[in-house]
Amino acid sequence: MRQAALRAPRTCSGHPLRGTAVDARILHEFRAIVGPQGLISSPEDLHTYECDGLTNFRVLPLAVLLPINTHQVQSIVHLCHTHRIPFVARGSGTGLSGGALPVENGVVISLARMNRILEVDLPNARVTVEPGVINLDVTSRVQPHGFFYAPDPSSQSVCSIGGNVAENSGGAHCLKYGFTTTHVLGLEVVLPDGSLVHFGGKCLDVPGYDLAGVFVGSEGTLGIATKIILRMLKRPECTRTLLAAFPGTSEASAAVSDIIAAGMLPAAIEMMDNLAIQAAEAAVHANYPDCGALLLVELDGPIAEVEALMLHVDELCRKNSASEIRVAQSDAERALVWKGRKAAFAAMGRISPNYIVQDGVIPRTALPQLMNEISRLSRQTGLRVANVFHAGDGNLHPLVLYDRHIAGQEKAAEALSFQILELCLAAGGSITGEHGVGEEKKCMMTKMFSEPDLATMQRVRAAFDPLQLSNPTKVFPTPRLCGEKPGEYVPHPLESTGLAERL
């Protein structure tokens, strides 16, 4: 049996490394499973898969496999298991935390070719899909019948359901509609030894542990989902979107608190600060008012109910110094309002050469204080920070703007983005609301969870993946490699099990 020689994974500074050549025999076995069209092994083609949406980390995989069905996935994983080859599953590669970043001396298993919608059961509002199905395509499929699939990340026109499952993706409507895990009823999963299991099902409360619940959001570390049973919702009778301009984020935040205190649960509440507004305007001309902060409040439900509540929201915004309030009068107007918000990240490129997106969560009530602290840090470092905030659920996306060509700015920007995450933790929040921990934030896990907490998660992981082959370097910190505990040497799990040596 071969031992995989494991080079120490890189630290968070991001230098691309070349993988060692894989045994030709093993490539031949992979090719026999997926056919020549299903295997990528030439270096120039492998570059496409060396990173996901987090482009400052790149690792060349040994090979990329593109299976077309569950049986092929099983065979690939079984082969990996036999030869102790680590693997990373990949959907559309749009993730923002490096979840699909290849692992040194590992392979990438792309689910992109498994993109069929397998069953649509409208009377039960359930749709079964393969993991490569694009998020928005699910809604498109059921829309003619008045249904929709609720989790709507900004990347929904390109991201895959399998990726959504791995990251427990959210979107702007989480406060009311929940996350991917709320809408996944069942999974067919290939475990890291190649065996096939089923979690949950079309019916609720399947007896036993909620393994579907553990699997969603496990970032590809527990196996590969090959079929997903999704719950659909009926499209509400009406949707009304209101845009309100405020002098600053404090006033906007106060308005949000008042809305919550009044017992209302909007479908979405989004906040953008002035920099974010400028960027969005430059990119998509949503005709946003020029103001310190704007709120986008969306209510949906029965017409009479929504109209009654909308009056109340209007009142509360005015009470909190809203200078201008607009209600979208048509689908087209609504789409334009959202276009600005959804383009906010990509739009940063209009006002800055480079930027880092972060994804922290804070209790909503902590927002004004956090905004002050971010302003302070921004002044100190001389780096601008634009803020887009899912005000309904406290998920903050600070966008740290910098110029890579100015010496030291990239490092300063990274440091600032992590400082902001620490502020989020200090306020009682989380280091990630939707992007996942992946590669990027695993060093922060020890700040959010104690050692016993992480150890307990690792025990659950050991039940699924005792050999640690499934996306092994993600989510959990490896102390030595995060540079956190100098001195006492702590072996990497693969080293402890004798499966790898530190070169």
Place this chain on the structure above:
Amino acid sequence: MSPTSSVEQQLAALVGSQAIRPATPADSVSGIQPQFVVAPESDQQLAAALTFANEAGLAVIPRGGATKLDWGNPPKRADLVLSTARLDRILEHVWADLTVTVEAGCTLQSLQQALAQHGQRLALDALWPAHATVGGVLSTNDSGVLRIRFGALRDLLIGITLALPDGTLASSGGKVVKNVAGYDLPKLATGALGTLGIITRAVFRLHPLPRITTTITCSANQSSSAARLLAALLDSTLTYSALQVRVPSLDQTDFLVDILFEGTEQGIAAQVGHLQSLASSTTVAESDRNVWQAREALHSQSLADPSASALLKISTCPSDTLAAIATLTDIAKSRATGSAVLQATGLGTILLRGARNELHHIAKIFREKVESSGGSIAALGNSILDTDFDAWGSTGDALPLMRAVKSQLDPKTTLNPGRFVGGI
């Protein structure tokens, strides 16, 4: 010094002598009487008592309000009842963030009363809220009529602390609604019947209390019209908070479809109008909110006559629910009577009455039929359990993995041995 007094003394040293007492027959779990009942006053004490029991090879039965101790299979062994009754504090209600942190021994009623002070609630109507505790409700995954709109406990729970048999107090999740850091262990603990760890504290996301509520009941005398109405309601844009069908008799003479509206006056008025147009083939009337206690009423009836009744939890796809009742009627024929309360989610509670061996036989066949169409039948209570009919039914191909998870967190099977699926 006898071995048992040594155990008692050692436990007393951990939790204080007033927190431990010998068990009585009233403390029995499915007919098995433990030796001691321990009621620690803090999560650290609870963890210490659990660790001690684990090391001493004692089987532990976690207990909150003791309202559902007869759910699941009978335990293989029971030495110690570990009670959470004294861990009953609400630690933090951050109303502006719609979250609450509460200890596992707090009753649902106490929790709801405290939340109501800021016009909020945990959107869950559990059984026996005056006695049932947060930990027990989570461990049994109890859910009621509000589930169709607000989700199950797994959707309301955002953080948890578990005491593991090796002494670890492990927290996961957090205090914010949106959080994808690390594994979702709160979901693993929900419905696990305390077999992976004892829940010591939980963090929930909350909802506002409704301004106005209205209950409407539509009566039909045929399964087909009830099924048609149910399908029409599920396909509509009505935003009801609860939707259930009461089947007062398995003879299927009556079907009562109850709908709960919550919201503004204008909103509810419009929705009732819309409902009336959908429900025109049935009799529609406003009714009393006590129809929402129907599920608990079935439980009470069963408890009043345990030797000649059985209570089942059914799960089917929503479109198959009424057909499943018809199947049950066929199987039961004249050997049993019964009634059912079915939620539009596909979950329901069925009460069967008759001779024990008949009920056992009927339930067994019914379970096979329901499982063959992807659903499940669980027994709530132990009146008809046997070697060929356990509390849970089939778990499918994930059972080995479940055993692996169990053996990682509770390798000595200290917690509730034998009570869970597959005899875990």
